Amino acid sequence: MANALSSMDGVNAEVSERTSGTNPRNVVSVDCASENWRQLAECLRVEHGVDYCSMITGIHWPEGGAEKNWEVVYHFMRMGISNPPVVEGMVQPIITDPSTVEGADVPLEIEVRIALPETRDPKVASVQDIWVGADWNEKETWDLVGIDFEGHVGMRRVLQPHETPAGFHPLQKQHKLRYHDFEEMYDDAQGFLRKPSDAGKIK
Amino acid sequence: MDGDGQNYSVFNSRMLVDTVGDITDDALKASRIKDVIGVLVGRVFNWSQRKSLFPLHLGIKCCALEMAAAGASRFDAERFGVFFRSSPRQCDVLLVNGPISKKFADPIVRLWEQMPEPKWCIAMGECAISGGPYFQSYNILEGVDTVIPVDVYIPGCPPRPEALIDGFDKLRQKIIRIGASPDDGAPESKNPIIVGDD
Amino acid sequence: MAEMWISMGPQHPMTHGLWTLKIKVDGETVVDTEPDLGYIHRGVEKICEARDFTQITTYCDRLCYASANTWSHSYIYAVEDLLEVEVPERAEYIRLIAVELQRIASHLMWLGAYGPDIGNLSVMVWCLREREMMMDLLQELGGSRMHYNFPRVGGVKRDLPHGFAQRARAKVSLFLNRIQEYEALFDESTIFLIRTQGVGYSKAEEMVNHGVTGPNLRAGGVNYDVRTSHPYSVYSELDWEVPVERPSVKGADCYDRYRIRVEEMRVSAMMVLEALDKIPRGADTYHEPGDPAIIAKAPSRAPEGTSGSHHFEDSRGESMFYLAGGGEARGKNPYRVSIRSPMFITIPYASKCMVGYKVADIPAIMGSFDPCIGETDR
Numbered sequence: 001m002a003n004a005l006s007s008m009d010g011v012n013a014e015v016s017e018r019t020s021g022t023n024p025r026n027v028v029s030v031d032c033a034s035e036n037w038r039q040l041a042e043c044l045r046v047e048h049g050v051d052y053c054s055m056i057t058g059i060h061w062p063e064g065g066a067e068k069n070w071e072v073v074y075h076f077m078r079m080g081i082s083n084p085p086v087v088e089g090m091v092q093p094i095i096t097d098p099s100t101v102e103g104a105d106v107p108l109e110i111e112v113r114i115a116l117p118e119t120r121d122p123k124v125a126s127v128q129d130i131w132v133g134a135d136w137n138e139k140e141t142w143d144l145v146g147i148d149f150e151g152h153v154g155m156r157r158v159l160q161p162h163e164t165p166a167g168f169h170p171l172q173k174q175h176k177l178r179y180h181d182f183e184e185m186y187d188d189a190q191g192f193l194r195k196p197s198d199a200g201k202i203k
Numbered sequence: 204m205d206g207d208g209q210n211y212s213v214f215n216s217r218m219l220v221d222t223v224g225d226i227t228d229d230a231l232k233a234s235r236i237k238d239v240i241g242v243l244v245g246r247v248f249n250w251s252q253r254k255s256l257f258p259l260h261l262g263i264k265c266c267a268l269e270m271a272a273a274g275a276s277r278f279d280a281e282r283f284g285v286f287f288r289s290s291p292r293q294c295d296v297l298l299v300n301g302p303i304s305k306k307f308a309d310p311i312v313r314l315w316e317q318m319p320e321p322k323w324c325i326a327m328g329e330c331a332i333s334g335g336p337y338f339q340s341y342n343i344l345e346g347v348d349t350v351i352p353v354d355v356y357i358p359g360c361p362p363r364p365e366a367l368i369d370g371f372d373k374l375r376q377k378i379i380r381i382g383a384s385p386d387d388g389a390p391e392s393k394n395p396i397i398v399g400d401d
Numbered sequence: 402m403a404e405m406w407i408s409m410g411p412q413h414p415m416t417h418g419l420w421t422l423k424i425k426v427d428g429e430t431v432v433d434t435e436p437d438l439g440y441i442h443r444g445v446e447k448i449c450e451a452r453d454f455t456q457i458t459t460y461c462d463r464l465c466y467a468s469a470n471t472w473s474h475s476y477i478y479a480v481e482d483l484l485e486v487e488v489p490e491r492a493e494y495i496r497l498i499a500v501e502l503q504r505i506a507s508h509l510m511w512l513g514a515y516g517p518d519i520g521n522l523s524v525m526v527w528c529l530r531e532r533e534m535m536m537d538l539l540q541e542l543g544g545s546r547m548h549y550n551f552p553r554v555g556g557v558k559r560d561l562p563h564g565f566a567q568r569a570r571a572k573v574s575l576f577l578n579r580i581q582e583y584e585a586l587f588d589e590s591t592i593f594l595i596r597t598q599g600v601g602y603s604k605a606e607e608m609v610n611h612g613v614t615g616p617n618l619r620a621g622g623v624n625y626d627v628r629t630s631h632p633y634s635v636y637s638e639l640d641w642e643v644p645v646e647r648p649s650v651k652g653a654d655c656y657d658r659y660r661i662r663v664e665e666m667r668v669s670a671m672m673v674l675e676a677l678d679k680i681p682r683g684a685d686t687y688h689e690p691g692d693p694a695i696i697a698k699a700p701s702r703a704p705e706g707t708s709g710s711h712h713f714e715d716s717r718g719e720s721m722f723y724l725a726g727g728g729e730a731r732g733k734n735p736y737r738v739s740i741r742s743p744m745f746i747t748i749p750y751a752s753k754c755m756v757g758y759k760v761a762d763i764p765a766i767m768g769s770f771d772p773c774i775g776e777t778d779r
Contacts, residue, residue: 051609054712055741057723063730073723075710075741079609079625109631109712133612136749144446159442159778160342161306170341170447171737177339177444177451260414264441264775265466265547268510272546275513275529289414304778307419307440310411336460339451340444361547 030112037114038125044076045130050110052077053131056138058145060172069118072147076110076131116147126152144171252295252321253378255284256371259294259314263301266328266361270300273364280364285371291317296374297351300361302330302343308350315351323354323378325370332356404432407760411440415518415764418774422752422767429759434752438745442778449738450731454480454554454701457738461722462548464740465776468507468716469548470499470539472776475713477552478633479722483709483735484554486699491688492556493635494680495695498569499542499551500634501669501676505576506535507716508662508669511771512583515659518764519596524586531579534572541565556696566677566684573670580667587659597659601754601766602652612746615718617770620646620653620661627714639675644668655769662771701733702726717771718743742776 032040044050054075061068116122126149127134138149139158146169149155157164169175231237262270273280274287288294291314303311315324326347329335334345347353354377357370409415409422416422421437445464449457461476462469474496481488513528536546541562543549551558587593603613605621618625626643628636644664646657677684688694703709705728712721720743727736751770755763 052614053612054719055721055723055739057737057739059725059737059739073708073739075721075723077712079623079630111710131612132607132610133746136745137612140745157439159439161304161439170444175341177447178341259412261412263419265463268466268547271513272529272533275533276526277530277533291412301419301441302443304440304442306442307411310440314412336463337443337445337448340448342442342444363546 027109027111030110032112032114034114034116034124037112038127040112041125041127041130044110048078050076050078051131052079053127053133053137056134056141058141058147058171060145062173068115070116070122070145070147072114072116072124072141074112074114074127074134076112078110121148122146123148123150125150128152143169145169146172249378253375255286256296256323256374257286257288257294258296258298258325259291259318260287260289261298261300261314263299263303263307264328264330266300266330266359269361269364270298270327270367273367278364278368280368280371283368283371292319294318295322297322297324298327299324299331299347299351299353300327302335302337302340303347303350304342305344306342308344311347312350323374324351325355325357325374326353327357327359327367327370328362329358329360332358335360409763415767417514417768417772418777420748420772420774420777422763424755424760424763426760429761431755431758431760431763434755436748436752438748438774439778441774445779446738446740450734450736453733454484454735457735458552459548459550462550463775464742464779465715465717465744465773466547467510467773467775468503470503470543470551471507471713471715472720473550474500474552475711475715475720476722477554478711478713479709479724480554481699481709482711483703483707483724483726484700486555487697488556489694489697490635491560491681492695492697494676495542495557495561496552497634497636497639498561498673498676498680499539499549499557501672502535502539502542502569504669504716505666505673506532506539508666509535511662511716511768512659515768516587518768519593521586521590521593524583527579527583527586531576534576538565538569538572541568553696554701555699558696559690560686560688560692560695561680561684563685563687569677570674573673577667577670580663580670584663594656596762596765597655597769599654600758600762601655601769603654603750603754604652608750611750613718613743613750615715615743616661616665617653617658617718617747619644620648620657622646622648622653627712627719631712633711633713635676638679639672641668641672641675655765658769658771702729703731703735704728705730715743715776717773717776718747720776740776740779742779744772744774744777748772748777 030040054077056075057073059071059073061071114124116124124147126138128138128149128151136158138152139155141147142149142155143157143159156162160170228237231240261267272278274285291297295318297315297318299311315322324347326332330337330343331347334340334343337343338345344350355370355374357366359366362370404425404427406423406425409424411419411421419440421440423435423437424431425433445460449460452460458473458476461473464472509528509532513525513532516522516524516528539549540546542559542565543551603617603621605618605623608618608621609623614625614627622645624643624645629643644661646653646661648654648657682694690696703724703726705726707726708724709726710721710723712719719741721741723737723739723741724735725737727734747770751767751772755766758766
């Protein structure tokens with residue numbers, strides 16, 4: 001199986017052989033520093049044909065030390081299928097048996113981890129223009145975890161209400177699951193007492 | 204016709220309508236005819252209200268699929284007069300079948316306010332009753348009864364369609380007890396009913 | 402003509418779930434769209450950090466409620482990757498039967514909701530009647546009509562009940578005959594064909610770039626199915642072929658997406674019949690819950706620094722769970738549960754597909770992508 005990604009400067013890449021039941025599963029795990037992320041992303045897209053951004057996860061490790069206080073984990077895949085042939089105006093599906101393909105056509109999972117140091121506003125370069133699938137994933141990561149993506153156009157809250165107070169990112173570990181106590185209700189960190197944006201209007 | 208298009212001829216005046224209405228009302232009350240008409244008409248209205256409950260076409264979460272199954276061929280709810288309507292202005296019953304998030308709290312109150320009286324609310328499923336498995340969540344209200352008055356609670360996660368039909372049956376019994384509108388009737392009619400509580 | 406934004410608001414009979422689709426219309430033509438999600442955001446990812454590995458399965462059922470089994474199995478495979486557990490083969494077969502039955506039920510729910518979107522109300526009661534059949538089978542397996550909490554870390558909670566194989570074979574064979582009725586109902590209906598063909602084109606390259614997977618992508622001609630490309634469970638031991646459509650050059654339209662789901666229902670039904678034949682120790686033997694043939698011993702704590710993830714072919718695409726283990730500080734709870742929902746990615750893409758069509762095409766296009774908002778707003 002192809003594992004030519006190991007030769008990249010500034011990153012540590014390795015192929016981990018995992019199994020899912022009795023089936024082999026090869027995942028390329030890449031550890032990257034946040035300065036090299038943009039360059040690595042372009043390299044993945046252009047040279048290795050990684051065409052599908054699956055998931056972006058943000059994790060807050062408050063007890064992870066100064067080095068790894070925040071972590072962004074990207075999952076990509078290389079579909080291994082491109083340019084399907086067109087016959088008589090109809091696109092023909094590519095029926096490939098994954099055990100017979102080799103080289104750059106192998107469907108592959110790639111996991112990239114970026115560890116960010118301890119900071120109040122973690123930032124990572126955005127890959128919104130490289131993979132469109134990263135767009136909403138980045139919005140959700142910012143919305144829930146608080147990791148900002150530099151260069152992202154149109155960052156907004158997607159899962160929480162639009163009027164959520166700025167700076168409230170619930171998946172950070174210092175936030176409780178739900179604020180119930182007496183004195184916290186007046187601060188209303190989670191906005192339960194907030195009036196909706198069209199209060200007082202005739203409905 | 205004058206400037207803003209209202210026809211101010213004396214036969215259309217609001218004052219005339221009000222005066223005639225008051226005189227007729229006093230006459231009917233004095234001769235007790237109003238009471239008799241009220242009882243007869245009230246019974247007919249009550250019968251028709253409880254036999255044709257129109258819930259709103261609102262599907263929030265999983266219980267909505269059981270609501271759909273209750274309307275489908277095996278547990279046909281339409282034979283009970285229950286027919287789902289899409290517009291809240293045409294509905295009697297707001298069937299809340301999922302957790303209410305902070306973002307949806309305002310729309311659901313708006314839907315409730317858009318429904319004309321008499322109206323009832325059924326909280327279906329654990330999420331609508333108390334927040335359900337998400338009662339500890341930062342985004343979910345602990346039950347729809349924090350924002351809307353609920354008449355019938357149907358427990359279950361999700362409740363079976365038979366339980367939903369039983370809930371409609373309990374609502375019918377409540378309508379018999381409380382009369383034509385929820386503001387009339389005995390004080391204990393304000394207590395909500397919990398399905399399975401007998 | 403002036404352009405205006407219309408909000409197909411949270412309460413709408415055609416939107417298959419609770420979300421707002423704001424459309425900018427110029428007359429009757431859609432010019433721009435903006436989906437607005439989050440109306441049932443429950444914060445499942447945060448809640449899961451305070452729950453056991455086994456308790457989280459109940460939350461995963463409720464993520465996408467139309468296909469509950471696929472989501473709980475998707476989570477369980479990720480947990481088994483995190484804890485490095487080997488699952489016995491009989492349990493894998495039972496899981497496959499549960500997942501494929503659930504896939505049939507999910508597609509039936511979709512078809513039963515899509516028909517009324519187009520205007521064909523009779524197919525709703527037909528499909529829900531078949532779905533009741535599948536839900537009876539799933540109720541025998543899992544105990545409840547909708548949220549089964551069926552898999553356990555290392556296996557399944559219960560074996561196939563007595564007589565299940567016989568009932569399953571009868572019902573699935575009956576279902577295979579009934580699929581032809583649905584196809585006849587739709588393919589001979591001119592209105593359905595006019596409303597779905599030539600509407601809502603979606604190109605394969607755009608879909609891959611956006612991250613759309615599952616039946617929507619296979620309708621575009623790309624033969625990508627997680628069950629064959631990254632095989633898991635015992636799919637490689639069954640004899641089946643991934644259903645793929647052959648769309649036109651302009652892309653896949655709503656009719657292609659409808660056809661692919663009907664084909665998927667057929668393929669799933671055949672897989673269930675085959676799995677019942679091939680299950681080790683036969684489909685009629687019964688093991689008590691806890692027997693090592695159906696569940697393996699699993700550690701209940703994840704060491705610090707480990708992580709597990711797993712791709713899974715959900716009814717709507719590729720779903721993935723990423724779990725980070727937290728070591729002793731977290732006890733039996735994971736440190737972070739991250740959920741990848743296929744519909745979260747597909748809905749913005751589907752909203753872009755609507756641009757250029759009429760307002761009346763919106764239910765057809767939106768319905769054909771099979772949105773399920775439960776998994777979108779986690």
